[in-house]
Amino acid sequence: MTAELTALVEARVAAVAAKDVETLVAQYAGDVTLFDALGPLADRGADVERTRLETWFSAYRSPIDLRISDLEVVADGDAGFAHYLFHVHGTMTDGTEVSMWVRSTVGFRRDENGWKIVHEHSSVPFDGATGQALTALTPSGTAAG
Amino acid sequence: MTAELTALVEARVAAVAAKDVETLVAQYAGDVTLFDALGPLADRGADVERTRLETWFSAYRSPIDLRISDLEVVADGDAGFAHYLFHVHGTMTDGTEVSMWVRSTVGFRRDENGWKIVHEHSSVPFDGATGQALTALTPSGTAAG
Numbered sequence: 001m002t003a004e005l006t007a008l009v010e011a012r013v014a015a016v017a018a019k020d021v022e023t024l025v026a027q028y029a030g031d032v033t034l035f036d037a038l039g040p041l042a043d044r045g046a047d048v049e050r051t052r053l054e055t056w057f058s059a060y061r062s063p064i065d066l067r068i069s070d071l072e073v074v075a076d077g078d079a080g081f082a083h084y085l086f087h088v089h090g091t092m093t094d095g096t097e098v099s100m101w102v103r104s105t106v107g108f109r110r111d112e113n114g115w116k117i118v119h120e121h122s123s124v125p126f127d128g129a130t131g132q133a134l135t136a137l138t139p140s141g142t143a144a145g
Numbered sequence: 146m147t148a149e150l151t152a153l154v155e156a157r158v159a160a161v162a163a164k165d166v167e168t169l170v171a172q173y174a175g176d177v178t179l180f181d182a183l184g185p186l187a188d189r190g191a192d193v194e195r196t197r198l199e200t201w202f203s204a205y206r207s208p209i210d211l212r213i214s215d216l217e218v219v220a221d222g223d224a225g226f227a228h229y230l231f232h233v234h235g236t237m238t239d240g241t242e243v244s245m246w247v248r249s250t251v252g253f254r255r256d257e258n259g260w261k262i263v264h265e266h267s268s269v270p271f272d273g274a275t276g277q278a279l280t281a282l283t284p285s286g287t288a289a290g
Binding site for chain 2: 038042105128131132133
């Protein structure tokens with residue numbers, strides 16, 4: 001079943017590249033708890049996630065190129081979780097080039113409709129001294145160029 | 146088994162208040178993957194976590210008061226995860242008063258030694274416009290005073 005969850009995570013990359021909101025939203029449980037990289041502290045519900053995805057996708061004039069690294073999946077019975085790093089790259093509508101690594105943890109539960117995401121936590125760490133989000137980190141620990 | 150994982154999370158609050166590094170470190174698998182609220186992007190290993198805890202605890206001259214909110218646990222067989230918000234409050238050695246809400250997700254796997262934390266992800270969100278970590282958010286969505 002870790003293979004099933006790995007496939008679900010990988011399907012998300014293609015869906016983001018295609019800005020395919022429906023495929024992404026279909027993976028979420030209706031009452032999913034969301035801890036997103038951008039505020040607020042927490043949010044709840046597949047409908048809220050739909051709006052977040054639409055806002056995210058419409059902020060880019062280019063395709064959104066995701067690359068996943070360091071994926072690990074733990075699952076047993078009807079519960080499981082995946083954690084990974086992902087690199088997001090693209091050009092926003094205002095011309096800003098985004099190239100950033102993000103950490104993500106996804107919690108799954110299986111019900112009669114199959115595996116659903118019941119929890120998603122994405123973030124970047126921050127610098128305690130400056131209060132700045134560290135958006136230029138890379139998995140190797142060196143700063144991006 | 147969700148009760149077991151709830152008890153493990155709640156035991157952490159008392160251990161942090163007591164600055165009890167050993168009790169906390171004993172909950173981790175040796176190869177735990179850490180996504181911490183402060184940099185780097187990712188880290189690995191109970192020994193690394195021990196150093197982080199020692200650094201955290203020694204930065205406070207007061208006890209560290211943790212309060213957990215919105216705890217949810219999903220588990221089946223030998224896999225499970227918990228997610229919650231926690232409020233950290235205390236006085237640092239330089240006199241800084243910390244009062245901040247953090248999101249946390251903890252992934253567990255059970256082996257012959259019982260349940261161990263194989264993954265921990267703690268963070269605050271950031272403001273995409275300013276790049277600042279949002280350390281004054283509260284669960285209700287209003288800013289802390």
